[in-house]
Amino acid sequence: MTNIEELVKQQAEVHGTTRESLMPILQAVIRSERFLSEDAMVAIARELDISTADVFGTASFYTFMDTTPKGKNIIRVCKTITCHMKGKDAVIGALEDLLKIKLGENTSDGKFSLLQANCLGWCHKGPVMLINDEVHPEVTPESAVEVIQGYLKQK
Amino acid sequence: MENKIKKVDLIFEQVDYLEILDRSFKRTQDEIILDIIDSGLRGRGGAGFPTGLKWKFAKNEEADQKYVICNADEGEPGTFKDREILTQVPEKVLGGMALCGKSTGASRGYIYLRGEYNFLLPQLNAAIDKFHEDLKNMNFDFTIEIKSGSGAYVCGEETALMESMEGKRGEPRNKPPFPTTSGYLGKPTSVNNVETLVFALMIAKEGPTKFKEMGTFDSRGSKVFSVSGDTPKAGIYELELGMSLEDFVNEFGDGDTKAVQIGGASGFCVARKHFKETVIGFEGIPTGGSMMLFNSTRSMYNILNDYLEFFEEESCGQCTPCRVGCQQLLKGIEAVKKGNRPPSYLDELQKLSETMKIASKCGLGQSAPNPFNSIINNFREEIIY
Ligand SMILES: Cc1cc2nc3c(=O)[nH]c(=O)nc-3n(C[C@H](O)[C@H](O)[C@H](O)COP(=O)(O)O)c2cc1C
Ligand code: SF4
Ligand code: FES
Numbered sequence: 233m234t235n236i237e238e239l240v241k242q243q244a245e246v247h248g249t250t251r252e253s254l255m256p257i258l259q260a261v262i263r264s265e266r267f268l269s270e271d272a273m274v275a276i277a278r279e280l281d282i283s284t285a286d287v288f289g290t291a292s293f294y295t296f297m298d299t300t301p302k303g304k305n306i307i308r309v310c311k312t313i314t315c316h317m318k319g320k321d322a323v324i325g326a327l328e329d330l331l332k333i334k335l336g337e338n339t340s341d342g343k344f345s346l347l348q349a350n351c352l353g354w355c356h357k358g359p360v361m362l363i364n365d366e367v368h369p370e371v372t373p374e375s376a377v378e379v380i381q382g383y384l385k386q387k
Numbered sequence: 388m389e390n391k392i393k394k395v396d397l398i399f400e401q402v403d404y405l406e407i408l409d410r411s412f413k414r415t416q417d418e419i420i421l422d423i424i425d426s427g428l429r430g431r432g433g434a435g436f437p438t439g440l441k442w443k444f445a446k447n448e449e450a451d452q453k454y455v456i457c458n459a460d461e462g463e464p465g466t467f468k469d470r471e472i473l474t475q476v477p478e479k480v481l482g483g484m485a486l487c488g489k490s491t492g493a494s495r496g497y498i499y500l501r502g503e504y505n506f507l508l509p510q511l512n513a514a515i516d517k518f519h520e521d522l523k524n525m526n527f528d529f530t531i532e533i534k535s536g537s538g539a540y541v542c543g544e545e546t547a548l549m550e551s552m553e554g555k556r557g558e559p560r561n562k563p564p565f566p567t568t569s570g571y572l573g574k575p576t577s578v579n580n581v582e583t584l585v586f587a588l589m590i591a592k593e594g595p596t597k598f599k600e601m602g603t604f605d606s607r608g609s610k611v612f613s614v615s616g617d618t619p620k621a622g623i624y625e626l627e628l629g630m631s632l633e634d635f636v637n638e639f640g641d642g643d644t645k646a647v648q649i650g651g652a653s654g655f656c657v658a659r660k661h662f663k664e665t666v667i668g669f670e671g672i673p674t675g676g677s678m679m680l681f682n683s684t685r686s687m688y689n690i691l692n693d694y695l696e697f698f699e700e701e702s703c704g705q706c707t708p709c710r711v712g713c714q715q716l717l718k719g720i721e722a723v724k725k726g727n728r729p730p731s732y733l734d735e736l737q738k739l740s741e742t743m744k745i746a747s748k749c750g751l752g753q754s755a756p757n758p759f760n761s762i763i764n765n766f767r768e769e770i771i772y
Contacts (some may be wrong), residue, residue, distance in 0.1 A: 251553060251554040251555070253554065254555075255534070255552075255554050259502075262537075289556065290554065294536075294557070295539060297537050297538075313464055313694065313697075314465065316693055317685065349538065350697055351463070351465070352503045353461055353462075353501070353504065355467055355615035355621075355679070356467060
């Protein structure tokens with residue numbers, strides 16, 4: 233069994249194999265792999281006894297379920313109105329310069345993806361960014377760069 | 388100047404929630420529900436349906452299984468109060484869910500937590516474990532589980548939320564049947580906003596009178612507001628309902644407030660000249676809590692553009708008026724701004740938005756026209772030039 237098949241099997245044991253378990257299993261694969269590969273979706277479909285198209289159709293509905301490869305750390309900068317007003321463009325610009333990628337791209341070492349997201353629920357403390365599940369409110373271009381440099385050092 | 392803004396402390400107040408539950412479990416379902424009805428509590432998630440009635444409908448259904456859902460999807464731009472409530476007083480939210488379970492005859496509860504709030508999972512799961520212990524000691528059969536979202540605003544709509552919980556695309560269902568008749572897995576389900584559940588618990592604690600005496604005839608009680616934008620006081624405030632927008636701006640504005648968006652991206656934009664007569668509440672402009680202030684340095688075109696981009700991205704695409712309508716409104720204002728379309732094209736777009744209101748299947752497509760029309764009506768020049 234491949235690693236991904238093992239992961240899917242193990243998650244199916246935790247969450248069950250009924251239709252309601254699809255989301256938690258997809259989410260667990262995303263947590264571990266950062267995206268859903270074709271192999272992962274085929275394995276999930278087999279485990280839940282539904283079609284791969286159905287798995288893909290469901291996953292593709294959700295913004296946080298990417299089906300193209302992503303970096304080990306996904307940076308999501310809020311782009312919605314108050315964060316826009318408070319300077320999210322400058323934050324994104326600084327991160328693009330630091331990581332030498334454009335919005336939507338992955339770094340060549342596979343460590344980071346830089347994305348935008350809609351309102352993250354911290355509008356009183358914009359601009360805000362999420363790195364994986366971790367929140368960083370009230371970032372400036374400088375502090376955002378520092379946070380990423382911290383990640384570069386430890387991981 | 389007299390301070391007309393009345394701060395309240397019901398939601399974040401620390402209470403002995405087990406004592407409240409212990410007392411409530413000894414009462415009948417009807418007694419609890421009658422208190423909630425009498426209090427006048429209306430849902431705090433935006434739509435404002437009377438909470439007591441919703442519980443009564445669910446209670447009156449015959450079924451082998453019923454469910455309680457706490458809607459913690461909080462995706463409306465400008466809203467962040469549910470996150471704060473779940474952070475500061477999670478046990479009161481769980482208590483509200485158990486109270487709803489007792490009242491409606493449901494033994495299972497779910498919290499649908501947006502994926503953006505995954506960082507709350509460890510602390511919430513710890514609170515749930517402790518809560519299960521407490522309920523066991525009280526001999527009350529009720530369990531709570533968290534289901535996570537994955538970044539889709541429309542999943543806050545209660546039927547889309549249940550589709551998502553069932554492992555499907557989060558596409559809203561037709562209503563009726565309403566969730567209290569046929570909800571999660573086809574069983575009677577009451578879906579309540581995080582804040583609504585805490586108010587219900589507080590009404591069970593204090594009785595309906597204290598709550599009822601606050602606010603206005605249509606908007607009883609208090610409400611947690613999420614204040615953001617051009618304000619020196621951005622943050623979370625529980626305020627008595629029924630204040631005028633003028634009083635609100637006097638308290639929270641920066642002295643140069645040009646417009647306030649009430650109710651998030653799906654709400655209404657009110658220009659300065661209308662602050663005085665605008666009431667914040669169900670009789671005026673209702674809000675799930677989002678209050679965004681804009682001062683005179685802001686371009687209303689950029690603001691409207693942001694809102695429309697939001698809807699264009701978040702529309703589930705299931706029905707044409709919303710899917711195509713959101714795209715056309717966005718493209719339309721861009722074309723008028725660039726001069727590719729005459730200003731009169733805005734009138735055509737406003738007709739399209741009327742169609743969207745009538746023909747869209749769910750609240751998303753029905754309310755995307757709100758910011759559009761209110762901004763065009765108040766700031767037409769800024770959109771054109
Ligand atoms: C597009 C859309 C998004 C919604 N998002 C939320 C949300 O994030 N949280 C919420 O409580 N209600 C949301 N609602 C309202 C719910 O459908 C439902 O009315 C509410 O959860 C009921 O709870 P309440 O009566 O306590 O307000 C949304 C509605 C629509 C149409
Ligand atoms: S109104 Fe929009 S979001 Fe709602 S069901 Fe139709 S397409 Fe989907
Ligand atoms: S607008 Fe950025 S967190 Fe809400």
